Amino acid sequence: MTTAEELAALRAELDGIDEALYGLVRDRMRCIERVGAVKARAGMPVFQPGRADEVERRAAEHARAHGLDETFLVRLADLLMEEAIRVEEEIVAQAGASAGPQNSPPT
Template sequence: MLVNPAAEVTIDDLRAELDAIDERFLEELRARIEKCVEIGHFKRDNSVPMMQPHRIGIVQERAAKFGAEHGINQEFLRRLYDLIIEETCRVENLVIGDSA
């Protein structure tokens, strides 16, 4: 949502913009988890081990580089990705363990 610069911006306007960003962020997170479910099915069907430590390193390094390039705290991004990776590993484990 773009706010008319000639109009006075209110806190509600700013919060509405933030809410829209949060909605997009959560939709992308959902899409990421769904892709991990798809990856879990692939791993199960092709006997690929669930844990891929090198891949985790690649993802975390990419996040750190993004943080450095965009002025976002790298430690924050590392912790955020630790949580995301923990959840996606949990989801992949459920998929891989599910024989249906």
């Protein structure tokens, strides 16, 4: 196999892995939408610091257990949470807007 062929095969493998990874990100975001709907219904704040710490801790633990760089995996978890919070905020805002004036305090 030439170097070019070897690289092409590895890059095709990477493309497949990326597709699988993006599919999991999509699944995570669908789940986040459901979390956002629950929080909107319960009037809970979107950002839950205790849970965010736990997600970071689990990422660090996974990195240590599987020989990945801890800082990298925690950054990845933070990036996923950043997007999750943006989407949840949107869902909560929409739920508030569509609830209409009956949700506002009396004037």
